[in-house]
Amino acid sequence: MEDDTARGSASTDDPRTSPGDDDTDDHTSAQGLATRGTQSPSGGERDPASVGVPSPSSIPDRSRASSGTVYLVGAGPGDPDLLTVRARWLIETADVIFHDALVRETLLESLPATAEIVDVGKRVEYKTPQSEINDLLVERASAGDAVVRLKGGDPFVFGRGGEEAQHLTDHGVPFQIVPGVSSVLAAPGVAGVPLTHRDVASRFTVITGHETPEKDESALDWDAISAAVESGGTLVILMGVRTLERNVTALRTHGVCGEKPVALVQKATWDDQQVVRGTLETIVDRVESEGVEPPATAVVGDVAAIRDEIEAELTPFEPA
Numbered sequence: 070m071e072d073d074t075a076r077g078s079a080s081t082d083d084p085r086t087s088p089g090d091d092d093t094d095d096h097t098s099a100q101g102l103a104t105r106g107t108q109s110p111s112g113g114e115r116d117p118a119s120v121g122v123p124s125p126s127s128i129p130d131r132s133r134a135s136s137g138t139v140y141l142v143g144a145g146p147g148d149p150d151l152l153t154v155r156a157r158w159l160i161e162t163a164d165v166i167f168h169d170a171l172v173r174e175t176l177l178e179s180l181p182a183t184a185e186i187v188d189v190g191k192r193v194e195y196k197t198p199q200s201e202i203n204d205l206l207v208e209r210a211s212a213g214d215a216v217v218r219l220k221g222g223d224p225f226v227f228g229r230g231g232e233e234a235q236h237l238t239d240h241g242v243p244f245q246i247v248p249g250v251s252s253v254l255a256a257p258g259v260a261g262v263p264l265t266h267r268d269v270a271s272r273f274t275v276i277t278g279h280e281t282p283e284k285d286e287s288a289l290d291w292d293a294i295s296a297a298v299e300s301g302g303t304l305v306i307l308m309g310v311r312t313l314e315r316n317v318t319a320l321r322t323h324g325v326c327g328e329k330p331v332a333l334v335q336k337a338t339w340d341d342q343q344v345v346r347g348t349l350e351t352i353v354d355r356v357e358s359e360g361v362e363p364p365a366t367a368v369v370g371d372v373a374a375i376r377d378e379i380e381a382e383l384t385p386f387e388p389a
Contacts, residue, residue: 101188
């Protein structure tokens with residue numbers, strides 16, 4: 070089933086704007102809800118020093134998770150080092166943490182033993198219904214727990230954070246939004262692909278790959294998107310591995326040149342991060358030959374070729 074939040078695109082002319090992530094079902098992992106209390110998912114105790122976990126006594130009162138409140142927290146692209154300070158403080162003082170499928174194993178292993186950890190991810194083999202997640206948030210906050218809803222990337226960009234905020238409001242549950250580093254920015258960034266460049270691109274557009282070009286009543290205007298890319302704009306496609314060929318065909322059909330540069334970043338900031346370069350004409354075959362798997366972020370536009378110029382001196386991101 071397609072993510073209802075994925076009906077459209079986000080476009081910005083300001084490179085300082087920071088969109089986020091798609092908490093959809095393009096992943097594989099353990100089935101169903103998994104709860105952990107004192108051990109890491111791998112069965113061992115966490116090493117706080119290895120992930121920069123603060124001492125509880127060092128956390129300011131204003132940054133501690135409060136009883137009866139839900140915190141919609143962006144976890145960033147997956148690496149624990151890219152959590153915001155506020156996110157880490159709230160995680161350390163939460164009673165229960167509900168995390169999605171985009172949260173990396175290393176980050177899960179850094180979660181506190183004092184909190185109950187609940188997996189509510191949406192995956193190929195099992196998708197936790199959004200209605201169930203909504204009800205769990207209300208139930209636990211109403212019972213007096215300090216609740217962290219940990220989402221890959223940013224909670225308000227293709228992350229259903231807006232839906233959860235509405236549900237919490239309808240039930241009178243106080244909540245707070247904690248922005249995260251989105252893969253919209255992180256994936257191109259660690260790959261050496263600037264979304265904007267004074268000599269190349271002054272705007273970028275973000276869409277989800279989960280909305281197929283053939284979808285009835287699509288909210289995506291492929292004429293406008295293609296015109297923007299062909300005229301020098303940048304297009305970022307989140308979670309687009311499985312629909313890559315259809316999206317490429319849509320761009321070509323609507324007038325984008327086959328030589329337009331493309332970069333595809335698999336699992337940005339994860340241990341198995343991979344970057345594949347090509348053009349609209351070659352990228353589908355390149356992705357298949359390199360065995361790229363989701364989650365991945367595609368960048369279409371002239372900025373993708375800048376990676377080729379700077380790659381020789383670009384130090385690879387070293388995951389925690």
